[in-house]
Amino acid sequence: MALKRLQLVQREVDVAEGQVDRLMKDVNNKYGSDEQHFQKCQELQISAEKTLKTLQKLGKVELAPVQDRMRYDQKKQQEERRLKNILERLNTLSLELSPPGPSTAAHIVSKDDSEDDVDGDSNKDSNDDDTDDEDEDRAVQLPCHSQLYVVLSNFKGEQEGDLSIQRGEVLRIIKKASDGWWLAQDTKGNRGVVPKTFLKIGSGVDDEDEEVTEDDDDDESEESDEEEEEDEVEEKLTDDPDKDRVFNWSTVRKALTQIDTTDVLSAMGAIPSGFRPSTLSKLLEEDVKFRASHYIKPDLSQSQLSFKDLLLVPDSGRVRSRQVRTCVCFTLWSCRMIPTPGVGVQVLSRHIRLCAFDGAQALSNIHTVRASYNPKNPKTWTFSPMVTGVLPTLLDGDCFLRCDSSSPNLGILFELGVTFLRNSTGERGELSCGWAFLKLTDDTGNPIPNKTYELQVNGGTPYEKDVFVEASAGRKCEGGVFQQMLQGKRQPKLNVKLKSTNSRTRSQLSLLPDTLLYCVNCVHMLVLHRQLLADTLLIDRPTMQNADPISSPILSTFPVLVDHTDLLDALRSAWLEADANMSRAQKRDLTYLKQEFSKVYMSVYFLLHSPSLPCYRWADPPSEEERARVIYAALEDLKTYQHTASQSGGAEIFLDSTHSHLGFDVQELTFDLLSATQ
Incomplete structure (x- = not known):
């Protein structure tokens, strides 16, 4: 059934792609009016979003051979990429075709205020018509893709593309996105994205008189609860069983709080350019699946009746070794030219958070190694200091990574961070000083050699490009080779050494879970825990179904x-x-x-x-x-x-x-x- 549904989706994608090509051709050749093209663009967007939701709901093919399942997954990913490409083209075209000023739909008013119609045309005479004629005219004037909303609370745009709005303002929604950020246009013709939780449906028009399509029924049922002030909205969303809406509001509120804190510290000169709120720290706090304790747990098989990665050798009773696609050991050496926070901020910890990363998401637990530094040279971080007794795991820069991901872009993400305390308010927080990425394979797919790598530290988040930290503000300097060499030495760098291990360590690593990033000095204890886990679950249990x-x-x-x-x-x-x-x-x-x-x-x-x-x-x-x-x-x-x-x-x-x-x-x-x- 899943294969047949995928074939139907492929046909729908082919049809949608052809319709988009024809629409683009008509727009370029100016066949038809912009209003017709804009309406057609909106219809294609709705259709493409429906097809994408249908594609994402398709299940896995469980009974087919492995090769057929792989081909099925590849085709599914290919069609998803095609649909996202179509939606991107339609979104760009929608912004180009959207009228520069408020449309007539943005000025439709209620029966009592119809004499204030902004268009100033013959609509003033509609007051003398009966109710049925008025509803029919309104249905013709209001396109199916445009809806009016009232702003519940002020929102100041903090990033490029955001729309600043004021409480009580009326907005026309151009595009609704599933992430809760909607493309809107105000009465002055300004466009940008706004959080949907700041809006409520209606602009003086009775809700029962507004005509909506079947595609907007779900949105209308969600928005009908948002009819109070900002505090009341938050209270309602907390009690609402719709978890997506609760998540959207908490995400918006948390993001705005972090941005405000960063802006305040930046204005004080306490944060160098390129610093951001820590990405990996946020993941570690919000989801337990990024903790090491999650990955040392046994992984169940697809049938949920046995274990996938915990097996025994029948003769010896030992845990069976498992080879994974990637197993490397590495050492954090040092970081240099890392900017330091300014006056008014006390640094509580300098550290590196690291995980397996494929350019889009974290694929392992997030491990933390704390750095040491000399107050006389605070821009240089070192790891694994010489101490008496046992070196604490938190300070140990010798780590290993086991990961069974088949991603061609698999590597290790290093996020340099500081935990700070603001002296004036006592506020704690964590900032990213930059990030570096070490891809573990070359262009041909072969593992990279064991040697020391000097990695460039980039500013911003791992999802931003061409953002530099303060030390690299003058990166593109003009001058001779000598000046460029001096400038290169001022850039933030991270030194990481990939190294080989002895046979005993390799055999111990093969007994660990398929995915784990941790300290090498703890491998022997992790192996013993793994053996005790296998004894209890595979030998001592009365039956495997118990x-x-x-x-x-x-x-x-x-x-x-x-x-x-x-x-x-x-x-x-x-x-x-x-x-x-x-x-x-x-x-x-x-x-x-x-x-x-x-x-x-x-x-x-x-x-x-x-x-x-x-x-x-x-x-x-x-x-x-x-x-x-x-x-x-x-x-x-x-x-x-x-x-x-x-x-x-x-x-x-x-x-x-x-x-x-x-x-x-x-x-x-x-x-x-x-x-x-x-």
């Missing part, structure tokens, strides 16, 4: 440690201490390793439920210092208990009166299979 909760504190709480790196460092330190006391034979015994790892984990486990441990908060120095103090004290106590009670692994620390605990919750020990899978 989905009852499982008593396993390690599996239920380990994802929390992956997201809270200071607790993961505590576990890594305790495990390295235990590993140093093992013999070679014990280190090769997987059963013994799992038992010891479980003991060590349970010794650190109580930290998760200690009332003396503050809640984790990013880039909050007092909180980080207090957490470090509590964790360090717990590790010292743990070493003491392990020396005195080596057989129990230091479990007596749970019974020590000096360590209090939060109220017990059975969910601490319960691993829920249904909620723990991707």
